[in-house]
Amino acid sequence: MTPLLRFASLGFSFVDRTVFTGLHAAVPSDACIALIGPNGCGKTTLLRLAAGTLKPTHGDVLLRGKSLAALSQRSIARSIALVPQNVEVSFGFTVQQFVEQGRTPYLKLFGGIGATDREAVEHAMELTDTCSLRSRVFNQLSGGERQRVKIALGLAQQPSLLLLDEPTQHLDIGRQLELIDLVKRLRHHGIAILASMHELTLIEDAFSEVWMLSPGEPMRQGSPQEMLRPDLLGRVFDCPPPSGPILLKPSPKHSERVRL
Amino acid sequence: MAGKVERIRSESGGSSAPPHLAGYRLLLAGLALALLLGILIAACVGVVPIPLRSLAQSLLGGQALNGDQHLILFTIRLPRILAAAMAGAALSVSGLLFQGLFRNPLADPYVIGSSGGALLGASFGVFILPQLSMAGFGATALLGVLGAICSISLVYMLASVNGRTPVVALLLAGFAVSTMLSYCSYFLEIMDRGYGTGMRVLSSWLHGTIAQPTWPQLAVLAAMVLVGIAASFPLTRRLNTLALGEEYAAHLGLHVQQTRIAVIVVGSLLTAAAVALGGLISFVGLIVPHMMRMILGPDHVRLLPATALAGGIFLLIADTVARTVIAPSELPVGVLTAFIGGPFFLYLLRQAKREVFA
Numbered sequence: 095m096t097p098l099l100r101f102a103s104l105g106f107s108f109v110d111r112t113v114f115t116g117l118h119a120a121v122p123s124d125a126c127i128a129l130i131g132p133n134g135c136g137k138t139t140l141l142r143l144a145a146g147t148l149k150p151t152h153g154d155v156l157l158r159g160k161s162l163a164a165l166s167q168r169s170i171a172r173s174i175a176l177v178p179q180n181v182e183v184s185f186g187f188t189v190q191q192f193v194e195q196g197r198t199p200y201l202k203l204f205g206g207i208g209a210t211d212r213e214a215v216e217h218a219m220e221l222t223d224t225c226s227l228r229s230r231v232f233n234q235l236s237g238g239e240r241q242r243v244k245i246a247l248g249l250a251q252q253p254s255l256l257l258l259d260e261p262t263q264h265l266d267i268g269r270q271l272e273l274i275d276l277v278k279r280l281r282h283h284g285i286a287i288l289a290s291m292h293e294l295t296l297i298e299d300a301f302s303e304v305w306m307l308s309p310g311e312p313m314r315q316g317s318p319q320e321m322l323r324p325d326l327l328g329r330v331f332d333c334p335p336p337s338g339p340i341l342l343k344p345s346p347k348h349s350e351r352v353r354l
Numbered sequence: 355m356a357g358k359v360e361r362i363r364s365e366s367g368g369s370s371a372p373p374h375l376a377g378y379r380l381l382l383a384g385l386a387l388a389l390l391l392g393i394l395i396a397a398c399v400g401v402v403p404i405p406l407r408s409l410a411q412s413l414l415g416g417q418a419l420n421g422d423q424h425l426i427l428f429t430i431r432l433p434r435i436l437a438a439a440m441a442g443a444a445l446s447v448s449g450l451l452f453q454g455l456f457r458n459p460l461a462d463p464y465v466i467g468s469s470g471g472a473l474l475g476a477s478f479g480v481f482i483l484p485q486l487s488m489a490g491f492g493a494t495a496l497l498g499v500l501g502a503i504c505s506i507s508l509v510y511m512l513a514s515v516n517g518r519t520p521v522v523a524l525l526l527a528g529f530a531v532s533t534m535l536s537y538c539s540y541f542l543e544i545m546d547r548g549y550g551t552g553m554r555v556l557s558s559w560l561h562g563t564i565a566q567p568t569w570p571q572l573a574v575l576a577a578m579v580l581v582g583i584a585a586s587f588p589l590t591r592r593l594n595t596l597a598l599g600e601e602y603a604a605h606l607g608l609h610v611q612q613t614r615i616a617v618i619v620v621g622s623l624l625t626a627a628a629v630a631l632g633g634l635i636s637f638v639g640l641i642v643p644h645m646m647r648m649i650l651g652p653d654h655v656r657l658l659p660a661t662a663l664a665g666g667i668f669l670l671i672a673d674t675v676a677r678t679v680i681a682p683s684e685l686p687v688g689v690l691t692a693f694i695g696g697p698f699f700l701y702l703l704r705q706a707k708r709e710v711f712a
Contacts, residue, residue: 147605168607176605184457184597185652191594198595199607204588206655251606 096159098123098255098286099144099174105152106139113139115152117313119305121255121288126281128297128318129290131307132331137290138179140307141257144288145176171199175248179259181240183232189243190228193219196250218249221283222276238269245276249285256280258289262296274300294322306330378656381649385663389439392667396435396674401682402426433572434677435670438564438687440572441631442638442669443662444579447586448624449639450661452506454593454654455617456519459647460702462640462695463625466524468506469636470532472622472629473559474539475501480552481542495578498626505531506618521703536560536634559633562688564673567631575627582624583662589617590654597652635669635688637695642668644702 097120105115113136121127121144129137142148143155146162155162162170175196183192196218197211207215219225222242227235235243241261248256261277262270270293277287277300291297297304297318304321306314308330314321328335398404404423412419412427419427445463452461452468463469478501479494512527513519543556558565567575592613595603604610628635642665643657650656669687672694676687 145605147601166607167604171605171607178602181602182599185459185647187594187597187652191651191653192598195595195598195606198603201591206591 100156103153125286128301135307146170175251175253186231196247222246438673439666441628442665444624444628445638446642446665448621450643451621464636466528467532470535471505472498472502472626502622561686562635563686564632578627593654
């Protein structure tokens with residue numbers, strides 16, 4: 095069976111720097127993958143290549159067996175949603191208006207938002223628990239709220255694959271766990287997830303697979319247990335091997351909340 | 355499609371929530387009514403007053419006006435009034451478009467040099483190719499559009515940094531370009547050997563005086579304004595998407611480059627029409643979209659019709675005041691809008707201070 099997304103001997107270089115070469119990997123349609131690696135190793139670049147906003151210098155990215163280069167960005171955006179790290183919105187758009195932008199790949203040349211679009215927006219806001227924020231101004235939201243609203247925009251695209259760039263960045267521990275809850279909920283809804291993560295403690299609970307990027311080395315892939323080993327982390331992140339529990343177990347009470 | 359956005363609204367509506375659909379429609383109807391009333395009232399006032407009742411009878415087909423009044427109303431006052439309303443609508447809508455494109459509420463067609471470009475283009479038509487502009491505004495207006503497109507593209511290239519246009523860069527680039535263009539127009543004036551109509555036209559354009567167009571001229575410019583506003587409708591929701599930033603908008607499948615070009619062409623068409631109607635009128639494209647944004651929120655789809663109507667009303671009132679306040683002399687309306695708009699611009703700049711001095 096063709097995987098949802100496949101990187102085929104993918105290579106990318108900026109003018110003066112090669113980020114990676116010969117990268118092979120596949121994202122199955124039920125994937126929940128954490129992308130880890132030190133700063134500057136190309137996590138964001140890989141996500142942008144997967145979303146079609148960057149073009150590879152070598153190799154190819156295939157969506158259900160078809161090269162992204164052969165697809166229009168509109169049709170890519172109906173299958174793959176990229177939630178960027180930082181979004182700067184000009185003017186005081188409300189959360190509702192912001193999430194509605196996720197319907198852009200579905201709108202006709204002269205058309206506006208229709209009934210099906212509104213339904214998708216409502217569904218996305220319910221899933222991310224952002225309905226109560228709908229009339230708030232996006233730029234005035236707190237970090238945690240903003241993150242959930244950004245994911246709601248991505249879900250309004252009704253994607254098969256959601257790409258999250260540092261979704262837990264700048265969040266307090268409570269909001270981080272809230273976000274991990276959301277990732278698990280989305281998994282239950284059959285949306286594949288590829289997320290770059292710096293918070294290694296949060297990975298084992300929610301993600302089934304880890305991709306580890308390291309400059310100048312081929313990408314490592316494996317289960318969280320295989321990848322989050324102190325010696326390996328110490329080598330890749332160039333630090334003394336982390337001691338103590340690197341894996342945070344959520345309390346049973348918290349896990350129950352996830353089921354709701 | 356314009357306003358069906360708010361179907362369900364949470365009970366805890368924020369303070370900046372845009373009004374409901376019914377309220378929005380009411381606002382549009384109110385603005386349209388106000389514009390109509392404004393036109394009627396403005397037609398009555400002037401050096402030769404015309405009673406409202408005889409005006410109404412005359413417009414309904416009766417003959418309640420004497421010869422002088424009839425002449426004044428139909429050859430002088432009505433064209434002037436319609437010119438003011440159209441110029442106001444055109445300036446406000448082009449301001450709205452440019453603010454969306456630059457993602458910057460300070461982008462007024464005058465401030466960013468688009469009016470200056472249109473002026474230079476139109477001056478070219480008046481001074482270098484006068485035989486073309488004899489047949490009405492045709493060639494002059496077209497050259498104005500070209501001038502506006504060139505200047506706005508130049509400012510955009512100079513001011514944009516990674517798809518954003520910082521306030522300082524935009525204002526400096528706009529200032530430099532429009533100053534150069536204005537002095538180029540003076541240069542054309544000096545080179546002109548006609549010492550006649552061209553100089554008078556240029557001088558009234560530089561002061562921002564609403565012209566006294568003939569009905570055929572008015573028809574050509576009305577077509578330009580209507581086409582410009584109609585072409586703005588499909589651009590509005592794209593400007594909403596563009597507010598997320600260019601890369602994100604491109605990811606969502608927006609054709610960023612095409613949208614940008616379309617906005618520049620349509621905004622330039624409207625600026626050139628406004629310049630042909632009234633020359634350099636400053637800050638209208640800044641004040642009107644800002645006031646509408648305070649009432650309706652930033653959704654460009656909803657803002658477009660409201661901004662067009664409010665712009666018409668605003669400049670109509672300003673021009674009526676300008677031509678009556680020191681009667682029998684006239685004040686160029688550009689002077690009046692600069693008096694009102696200048697402080698307003700500084701106020702907005704102060705609001706944006708954090709970005710300016712960061």
